[in-house]
Amino acid sequence: MKPIEAVNDFVVKFANVNGSGSASANELFAKAILRMGVPVSPRNIFPSNIQGLPTWYEVRVSEAGWLGRRGGIDMMVAMNPQTWDTDVAELEPGGYLFYDSTRPLPPSKFRPDIQVIGMPLTEICNAVYSDPRQRQLFKNIVYVGALSVLLEIEPQVIEKLFGEQYRGKEKLLASNVQALHLGRDFAHEHLKGPLGIRVRRADQVGDRIFIDGNSAAALGCVYGGATVAAWYPITPSSSVAEAFQKYCSRYRIDPATGQNRFAIVQAEDEIASIGMVVGAGWNGARAFTATSGPGVSLMTEFIGLAYFAEIPVTIINVQRGGPSTGMPTRTQQADLLSCAYASHGDTRHVLLFPEDPHECFEHAAAALDLADRLQTPVFVMTDLDIGMNQRLCRPFAWEEGRAYDRGKVMTAQELEAGKDFGRYKDVDGDGIPWRTLPGTHPTRGSYFTRGTTRDPYARYSERGPDYIYNVERLLRKFRTAATLVPQPLLRIASQPTRLGVLYFGSTSPAMAEALGALEEEGVHLDAMRLRAFPFPDSVAQFIAAHDKVFVVEQNRDAQMRSLLVNELEVDPARLVKVLHFDGTPITARFITAAILRQVEAMAPRARPRPAAQELLK
């Protein structure tokens, strides 16, 4: 079998054991390629434990800039005997298998159609290092060194990264550089390189940044003016709060007094964390919590209170595999319905769907504005794939002089001037009432907040008309929300078509690539990326303009499709499910194959007709 030949366009997967210290070495590998100007997209696929179970780190190298998972592996760095068979099976024909040959394996353990590269890593490390931990840790750096020779990654770039990582820790710097060269020297002497897959310096990264979505969301909360964060640790969201702490410590200390312009509380549980956010929001501070599916389940009663009592709340939901404990360290988009309708009774909540860390930043800041403007809970629906993996994305941007939208808060001066205040009156016709903050005025504007129903002046009431006024106004407010949330983005196919596709969130990079692949197969799709719920009118128009619309999502039950059917009252038969839900991030190959299959099944009825473009203009 001919070895794969590809420059700057391949996938390397590292199979390791959790707790072996491989994560930083693998990240180093990815970053070195990035520093050579070649876009990379790494994904950490890890178990829900600390030590001993299998973990993988998949790096997609793509000069073309594809950042989704492609599917298939060109090179497997197989360091975990436990997963050997499945790791070997995952290789593309002509792919490369790199393994620790300290204990040589019989030919039956390999495939005839792959290239095997053995290197006695354990033996080398045992000869050089006496400390068991060092033997383990440096094994990872040694293989990065060998790979740098085989794939032609510039060693100076790696050394520079070491220099940044170990600034001020000269001893660590020197020992890591030594391990790197141990690997390089062995590869030069004993291995045949470079391989058919290799890296060549390019200029395709531009000004893009490399960061994980959780850090980006935390930074968005800092820029968006959040001052109170209450949270409870839960994978994969914990690093949102931890990053918020880090950024606040950097940016939010009053230089004159040394005091903190923020308060972060690790609560006793998710219920208390959302309770604190509700209290802070009621009292006029921008507040958020970060959690995942099980946390949202616990928070649901409070979310209902915040909806009905109309209190600004921001929730960053880094989704993981559910239901129940599900797969805590695997990704899904499976909390859509539980968040959209969280709580008993008739409720609807605002959801935002960031596609990458850049939008995690933007949407987190926007959520704080929206929550204040709409006086309601707003969810930022990210997921493990965006949240915990570093992703190449547009740099963060902030408009000069951007003012926070504090919403309709009546001041003491306005109250003093005699402005009529009715807490739940729809003064402006947009469903959003005015509020006052506690302590504003000695005699005017105070009211009693409660989860029970009330009249427009916040007086307890069980009268039917008062209740109906209330809940219909809330619906009106929800319709207003559709005009304020980030609007969907439309991409028209290169040829007229009656087929469309809707997608959202972390599916985006794989979808972008799949659209190109489908075009090559003659399937043209107009595409709309949803960025928020409630759905703006353009979503209904998009569906109306196409005979069939694929809805691509990462859950079993087609939850986004259900939302579309329920909210827009479209014929379900027109919305075609494309579902991926094994816990790994969706791949371009999967989407392409699934849509091709469906298009073939529905032909010839869905042959392109020119009307859709006209309707969408």
Added chain:
Amino acid sequence: MTYLAKPPLHHPTLEKNRVGYTRRDYEGKISTLCAGCGHDSISAAIVQACWELDIEPHRVAKLSGIGCSSKTPDYFLGASHGFNTVHGRMPSVLTGANLANRDLLYLGVSGDGDSASIGLGQFAHAMRRGVRMAYIVENNGVYGLTKGQFSATADQGSRSKKGVVNSDSPVDLVGMALQLGATYVARGFSGNKGQLVPLIKGALQHGGAAFIDVISPCVAFNNHPGSTKSYDYVREHNEAVSRIDFISPGAEITAEAGPGEVVDVRQHDDTLLRLRSLHAGYDPTDRHKAMACMQEYQARGEIATGLLYVDPLATDLHLALNTSALPLNALGEGELCPGIAALDKLNAALR
């Protein structure tokens, strides 16, 4: 809970406090609790305490959970913002509110069902966190709104109105508050306003987490023979460990001649708690002795009331978090947004 406001007309000669308010200004809507409910007496004590302390009503934020007790904030301090949250979870909401604006006074009102059952966790963590507030539990040992089920504070062996004997041992919120680190712990009786008003005043002016458990008989469901939370039972078994006077700065300091030792405890804000210890050797500033003493009373079947423990130099969550003296909800873009230059620098570091 009601929408019936009291008539706004006040008698022109009503006495005003130093900030210009009459007692009536501290009242709320008309109570819909049963006639004779202990909770109404507690509301009256809160009104009296706030009036006497010259607190501007709108500077108080009153929060509660769910239940009869949690309805009461509607019945006092009508000019204050109130928040009737969810069952048992008032402490977290109050904590968040307090973090947002440290300049207000926080009054948390809860019940025994609210705090000792569903909300036991939040009660415990608010105490250990040192949230500055006056946390009052109106404790009647029964679920009134759902008509007479035992609550977690009902004494073992006590009888419900239907004659059922409670087999579970009770949660002692005072003991828990002492254990968990509350810095002001008291027990009162709704039938003893003279004792209750200074206890509430001390709690409102306290610098940390102040907790008052007020035995407050439920006239509808827990005021019968066999109940240990009835008016008669509490009156018969009440043992006051101290009598407390609250003295604000500038007020004349006198000491009445009376039984027992007089202890003056000066708080961080210069208010003075004057305690007349009714029992020799009772030291309200010694947490361990207070805990031991409570257990002894309990073993004897007595209900100890009064100020049981106080740490006069208590600090709060804001000090622990080193938060800005200017309330967080008053900070603007200039103080909160790091700006474009910082973002550019950060972008550069992420390449």
